[in-house]
Amino acid sequence: MSALFTPLALGPLSLPNRIVIAPMCQYSAVDGCATDWHLVHLGQLALSGAGLLIIEATGVTPEGRITPGCLGLYDDATEAALARVLQTVRALSPMPVAIQLSHAGRKASSRAPWDGGQLIEPAEGGWTTLAPSALPHAEGETPPAALDAAGLQQIVAGFVDAARRSVRLGLQAIELHAAHGYLLHQFLSPIANQRTDEFGGSTENRMRFPLAVFDAVRAAVPPSVALGMRLSATDWVDGGWDLPQSVQFAQALKARGADFIHVSSGGVSPQQQIPVGPGYQVHLAETIRRESGLLTMAVGLITEPQQAEDILVNGQADAVAMARGILYDPHWPWHAAAALGAQVQAPKQYWRSQPRGMSQLFGDVHIGMR
Template identity: 45%
Template sequence: MHSPLFSPFELRGLTLKNRLVVSPMCQYISENGSANDWHLYHLGNFSIGGFGLVMTEATNVNAVGKITHKCATLCTDENEAALKRVIDFNKKFGVAAQGLQLAHAGRKGSTQPPALGGQSLSSGEGAWETVAPSAIPYAAGWHTPRALTKPEIKALYDDFTASVRRAERVGYDLIEMHAGHGYLTHQFLSPLSNQRDDEYGGSLNNRMRFALELFEVMRAAWPKDKPMGARLSTCDWVDGGWTVDESVELARELKALGCDYIDVSSGGLHPAQVVPLAPGYHTKIAQRIRKEADIPVMVVGLIADHDLANRIVESGQADFICMGRGAMWDPRFPWHAAEELGAEASYPARSTPCLPKLRPQLFSHRQEVTA
């Protein structure tokens, strides 16, 4: 049986084996920004499990850009070597393409990990000065960030470019600019967090300037035959914030600069947000961006059912399904979905003994039911 979920898709010189993507998931366990044995297990598990693309967590381009002390960075030789060990393993033993999301937390940095409350660090906990488009804290009781100067903005572009080049040396197949979830690039986009009176604030074109300039320099540093996308928080879910209409316009502009896909998410910028959580709650937004900006889209948001995932791709609402916690719950989701949908999943050579067709006695009840 043909299953759209298990059809290949080409992005520049990269062919993804299916439409299932593991979303970037912050692990809050890096050591001086570097990956360790947990990352080898965490990302390796998904890479073996049949996903088309596995994304490494939001990885920050400098130490100030971290969310917590334990967040990942790719700005030192040690960071690069540790990450290369993980990606080399995934490519040797896994079946998935490898992607990296590059980020900067902006005003949402210098915090505790979510499991410890996620609030701003005190000076005794090693707090650092955060930066943002404007000196507006994320919430009451949070650090007030320092507004970035224009020379500092240009220096940030250099930091991102340096991390892009490190990502190429590590061996990544794809990179993604993080412009969502309330972090720095999203902060420039939203009028709730960007109240600058220079060319980086005010009008939509000005608020998009940072994201577009940043994408352009990243794209120029990344090989032409390798794809690059952007994750957007497509709406703030707060009156007066960033909107879906603006996301469509940004997607068009990013495509013109060589963006290969938009990863559709939302929220994260303001604590007053009211998000209409439900399985696949971003699909209508994704479909609109896909159609109006004429660009492939990934969609994330409580999609953990193979039938729903297949219908989303089949109906043209999105080209890829991104899974976060659902993938953690079932790191072999592609194998299980393919079995239910009558499709073919990808298996590493060492995992083929577990194929259902090689164990007909165990799966004979399914044959009886479907006969």
Template identity: 50%
Template sequence: MSSSSTSISSLLSPFQLGSLTLRNRIAVSPMCEYSAVDGVPNDWHLVHLGSRAVGGAGLVMTEASAVSAEGRISLGDAGIWNDAQAAAWQRIASFIRGQGAAAGIQLAHAGRKASTDVPWHGGKPLAADAGAWTPLAPSAIAFDQYAMPKALDDAGIQKVIADFAASARRARAAGFELIEIHAAHGYLLHEFLSPLSNRRDDEYGGSLENRARLLRAVVEAVRKEWPMPRPLSVRVSATDWVPGGWDIDECVELARWLKRDGVDLIDVSSGGNVPHVKIPLAPGYQVPFAARIRREADIATGAVGLITASQQAQEILDRGDADLVFFARELLRDPYFPRRAAKELGLEIKPPDQYLRAW
């Protein structure tokens, strides 16, 4: 593990992750903006992500960026499956780094939750005349009222692996400093992990080892394009929140394997693979999952989920439950939350030179 479990540092202390030193332990969680055109990020992404870097976060993660056109959630998703997208990301990654934050990108494939409209238009499956495409999945099992997906054959699986690898290569060229592989929230890699969405009877289905095979193959392929000690993270859903589904016991075992495969950090979320599940939402409700994975798999973890206050985040570190704290909606409400948190903890994050007169 990159940090000692017996000596927990301040929320505003540096953290070493592979070859990367983060200036603090506040991370901007990947948050879809649904504002790209043909997968190309634009000025919205520059200002949105750049303002969080100016705001003082240690790590600024992009939204889920599709590794293929069919891997998008919506037509508004950002991507990194071609060079035009990578070139647009290069400008954004450079600005983030220039503000003292680390620039990370989340690589994703939406699987059976693909081909939907943007949330503010209802988020429903696209109609054929609105640009719909056929989603891909481990098995031909639809998510709720979404379109019926096509089960991936072996050639399709190999394409997914190759797409993640090619996207990692582009991410490196674009100047990103950390890659996160999205294996959570009911998207493709999570769909393979969960026995509720994976009913395959080949080497990618059945046992935990088989259901984890695709994710581990993706990690291996990404590592060839993103060699150690460049930091690599995997976002997981620790549980499906239903009996018989993916659960924390399997997730701990997966984390042990991923550490051996060269993963540096497990970013721990939950849910998303089963519709209409009752989740016991409460402040920090997912933190115990991050704590258990950190303790039992001996790997650095990130905590996320209704974490909104500086003292709350500091207590997570004090207990040794996680190494990084990922903030999502709180950073939508206040891009300068890290500076506010520093003040509340009696510390300070150096402001940009352009803002020194205010300090």
């Protein structure tokens, strides 16, 4: 049997297979509220046959959004808008749904990628960004405001509130975003964190705030909700956050009852030098999985069914996450199942699409015709 299509226990959550749809920003919300775009986008992905769908990076406060068009979950309006989308998605698909909760820190108040992605200054309609230290992400940008004790408490409260709203929405897993140069990653990396208090300096101190956020969210949500983190395992910059520190962080998460870690890399500095190629981040996931024992998702230019299968067979990860590849091919799990001799769940309305000779691709289905 194909390893990619075997079930997986993500803590308390049972997945039918090991294909995960990674969170992908759509920059299409209005005042943090999900729109019809999210309904169509998530609805399409929910029919893909993957084992888990993770909703895009969702701001836990208004100023925590990456762009003015980013999704939020910080008040009743944003909760109601996402509830409408989820109601329809759930009516059409049994796929488990998770959410990635995020605060963008100094990378907030940015333009959408198709508008250049630069910082929007407050005078241009943006807002003052927040960070561990008053260090801009890129040269020439207005520095963020360094978070004080009250600000840190407000950030934790934002994550807890968004997590509780996620539970009310019936979301089955929560992924805290500590990757790609956003706030929790900024605390981890000495490139962005030059504090001299208990949250800066040593690796242990730089881990302290992200772990405090995890602890607060774990205490706020029931054990029936899986909880994990997305982590940039290296900054790809000399002197930055690196793989040995990521192992230490993953071990701390494991000790705190984390259910999974989703391993990515980079994002905290424009100086990064990333050796991009097929599966270029898989070795990071493999090391973290081996050294921490934490259930691990690998992501990054995993595009071929046999490539994904080999990652699992070789023990490099427990699940494979896809982002741009599944946007390009929303039925990638179908094609992977066909290539690997497995079965995948598909809507009845699509059963007749099975290619000739693959009558068992969607299971033991019976199609009558008149």
